[in-house]
Amino acid sequence: MWASKRPGPPAGGPQKKLVIKGLKALPILPSSYRDDTLSRLRNAVHAILENQPTTQGLEELYRDCEAMCLHKFANSIYEMLQQELKEYVHKQLSQIDKAQEALGSEEKVLEQTQQFWENYTQQLHMIRSVFLYLDRTYALHTANVASLWAMGLSVVRQYLVDSNMRTRLVRLFIGRVKNERDGQIVDEQTLASIAHMFIDLGLYTQTLLPNFIDATRDYYRRESLRLINSLVPLQQSTNADRGAQTSSAMNVPGYLAHVQHRLDEETQRAAQYLDPSIKSTLLATILSELIQKHAEKLLGSSFDAMMDANLVSDLNRLYKLVIPVDKLNALQKSWSAYIKTTGQRKMQLPDAEVTLVSGLLEFKSKLDNILNNAFQSDGKLHSALREAFEIFINTRRNKPAQLIARYVDQYMRTGSKTDDEQKMDAYLNRIIALFRFIQSKDLFEAYYRRDLSKRLLSAKSVAMDAESAFLHKLRTECGAGYTSQLEGMLRDMEVSDELATALSQATVESTISDIGFHANILTMSFWPTYEPIELALPRQVEAVQDQFAQFYAERHRGRNLQWQYNLGTCLIKVEFNEGPKELQMNQIQGTVLLLFAEQDELTYTQIQQNTGLEDSELQRTLQSLACGKFRVLTKEPKSRDVSTTDKFVFNSGFKCPQARIKISQIAVKEIEKESKEIEEHIHLDRMYRVDAALVRIMKARKTLEHDKLSSELLNQIDFNVAAAELKERIETLLERDYIRRDDSNQSTYHYIA
Known part of the structure; x- marks a missing residue:
């Protein structure tokens, strides 16, 4: 019932109200x-x-x-x-x-x-x-x-x-999925509808999912055993060949590709007719059965072969598959073992000294490529690479340092000439990466300093920018103290060039410019030690040398010059019957050859009297001029050895198609002698450093057992010390009363203040 107010009387008059009352009785x-x-x-x-x-x-x-x-x-x-x-x-x-x-x-x-x-x-x-x-x-x-x-x-x-219909539907659903896994075509819409029905009914997680995961686990467990037991050895075939393999003849790369295909299928299956939440559980189950339980066998059977064949894409697939199943440690172990085994095999090759460094650079580049592209620059695998490389490269102790220094010397003499700046920098970085692994860095510095001195003094370095760039990289790697002498050698060459310019400007009308005299001023503390040789120079050369010495004394008072004739080189123009030739040789050879400008025939004794050379040096020089490849002198009697009774004649009939000829000095076992001296010097220096480290440790510890002393010593030095050498140094300190043995325990030492 509705009620409303009706218009009332004018304002101020009484108003009527309607009252709504409820029913007195409910309708029946x-x-x-x-x-x-x-x-x-x-x-x-x-x-x-x-x-x-x-x-x-x-x-x-x-x-x-x-x-x-x-x-x-x-x-x-x-x-x-x-x-x-x-x-x-x-x-x-x-x-x-x-x-x-x-x-x-x-x-x-x-x-x-x-x-x-x-x-x-x-x-x-x-x-x-x-x-x-x-x-x-x-x-x-x-x-x-x-x-x-x-x-x-x-x-x-x-x-x-x-x-029983719930169990039956689950069984039929799983059976239909199995048929699809076996390659049959199924109605995915039906499976999706059944799955969604179980989800809507709340039976998915209780009934369908557990049974489906169990069936999936059992299916792939059976498949993995069948495939693993039928794996064939890896053949270095093309990707197309490997992709065409059947399951009955499958190698490890093919197996990995099959696993990835299965994962892609299950991912698509989860998206099409399963709940997306099952994806992670489903893939984890598959990886557990196909990869996790067989990871060690897969790695053990074919990892080395995959590395040898440089199968980057397959290795990348392997890496991506082992990560989710927490098998990176197994991969790291195989990776490290492969590097050590392959590296040690390279170090033991018969011609290792000839091709070792280039082989190691190539091997390192291959490993870096696999690490970056296949293993996605994984930190653990990068550490394993560094540790394994350091272990095998130092199995020959000092030899890698010598060979790497020699390799750098060859590159600086020839290789850096054809490379542009970017390529050169990349190549030097590769060498530094190899240098980083060797423990005998002090020995490398000694060999490199020897080779650098020869390149600089003989002007064989084709790119001084490359020399400076490499020293900069060494300084970044090892500190300024490591490269101070090497950088000093380069500064000496720069100062020598500036001095030569100043000398040519100050003595325009002198014989210096006519002869083409150039002197390098070497600071003795920077350069290797050279034994001086007594040599009587030709008059014109001696006059130029005296003039330079006077000029230098005026500019630098209080400095003494010591001439190293065995390091000097010269270019002499000689007239032969065939025509003029330019002979490039060292200063000692040039001094001997200039004697024949006045006389065509000289005896051994006459030559020695005019040069003042010792027998060993003179015989080597005459042998290079009269018995070598380019015989500008003839010797009587003819033989390959030089004796004191021989007579030498200028060979005016010398013939050679080249206009400029380089006559090298006979260097019998010179390199071996220098290498032995360098190693002896480095060994002695190392023993001094071991003594100093032992004293430092004992002074700080006061009392220490032998094993702990050895352990702390190895942490303070950057080279290997044999147990016998360490024992010898400790005995030396005992004799010199720096330390003493404990009265009750002979393996314990006490520091003597």
């Missing part, structure tokens, strides 16, 4: 109202479930449901719906289940279940629309009463749980 419903309405609603539910049109309109049915709820009959409607849905679900699912059992075939169970589920969910949506008022009032506000949608799903779930 017909006695059959509940049953009749409930019957109409039941018939509508039947029609919806049978996909038939309802006799009443949906809006009218909605009003009936609303009226029943207002008259407190909501519970009756809810129970009716629950009962009807139970009967319908039981009827439909039991027909599917029993029909296939009777026929003995299960091919259509999943499809029919899918069809039932799609129809049922649509019907449930329609029913919920009709009974929406019931769902939003009674079901929502009554405890322990589920919504209509949840109730409809619970009916299906309960039937599947109570019967």
Whole structure:
């Protein structure tokens, strides 16, 4: 009943009010109202479930449901719906289940279940629309009463749980996936619908997922055993050949490609008809069976062969597969073992001294390429590379240092001439990377200093920029103290060039410019030690030398010059019958040859009297001029050795197609002698450093056992010390009363203050 205010009398007058009163008695419903309405609603539910049109309109049915709820009959409607849905679900699912059992075939169970589920969910949506008022009032506000949608799903779930159909559907689902894994074509839409049904019913994580994972584990366990037991040795074939391998003849790269293919399949499967949340568990299960349980066998059987064949893409696949299963340590172990084994084999080759450094550079470049591109610059594998390389390269102790220094010398003489700046820098970086692994860095410095001095003094270094760049890299690697003498040598050459320019400007009209005299001023503390040789110079050369000495004394008072004739070089123009030739030789050879400018024939004794050379040096010089490849002198009697009774004649008939000829000095065992002297000097220096380190340690510790003393010593020095050498140095300190043995324990030492 509605009430409203009517216009009243003018303002100030009395106003009338309408009062609304409730009914004195509730309207009385017909006695059959509940049953009749409930019957109409039941018939509508039947029609919806049978996909038939309802006799009443949906809006009218909605009003009936609303009226029943207002008259407190909501519970009756809810129970009716629950009962009807139970009967319908039981009827439909039991027909599917029993029909296939009777026929003995299960091919259509999943499809029919899918069809039932799609129809049922649509019907449930329609029913919920009709009974929406019931769902939003009674079901929502009554405890322990589920919504209509949840109730409809619970009916299906309960039937599947109570019967064997749940287990059957899971088994059929897994079987259908197995068929797809075996290469058969399956209806993915059906599998997706069944999976979503289990998810909606809340049976996915309890029933389908555990059984599916267990079946997956068993499937790939069987497959891995079959494939692993039939692996064939790796053949260095092309990628196309490896890709065409069959499962019955599969090598490790093919197996890894197969595993990746399986992972891609399962990833796609999880996206198409499984819940995406299963992806991580599914892939972890596959990797566990195919990789984790067989990682050691895969690495042990073919890792070395894959490395030898430089199969970067396959190694990258291996790395990506072992990371998720926590098998990086196994890969690191195989990686380290391969580097050590291959490196030691290279170090023991018969011609190792000839090709060792180039082979190691190539090997290091190959390892770096694999580390960066296959192993994604993994930190652990990078550390393993550095440790393994350092172990095998130092198995020959001092030899790698000598060979690397010699290799750098060869590059500076020839290789750096053709390389541009960028290529040169990259190449020097590779050499520094190799240098970083050797422990005898002090020995390398000694050899490099010897070779650098020869290059600078003989002008054989084709690129001074390369020399400076390499020294800069050495200084960055080892500190300024390591390269101080080497850098001093380069500065000496620069100062010598500046001095030569100043000398030429100050003595324009002198014989210096005519002869082409150039002197290098070497600081003795920077350069290797050279033994001076007594030599009587030709008059014109001696005059130029005196003039330079006077010029130098005027500019630098208090400095003494010591001439090293064995380091000097000269270029002499000689007239032969064939024509003029330019002979490039050392200063001693040039001094001897100039004697024949005045006399064509001289005896050994005359030559020695005019030069003042000792027999050993003179014999080597005459042998290079008269018995070598270019014989500008002839010797009587003819033989390959020089004696004091020989006579030498200028060979005016000398012939050679070259206009400029380099005559080298005979260097019998000179290099071996220098190397032995360098190693002896370095060994002596090392022993001094060991003594100093031992004293420092004992002074700080006061008392220390032999093993701990040895351990601390190795931490303070950067070279290896043999146990016998260490024992000898300790005995020396005991004799010199720096330390003493403990009275009760001979392996314990005490520092004597």
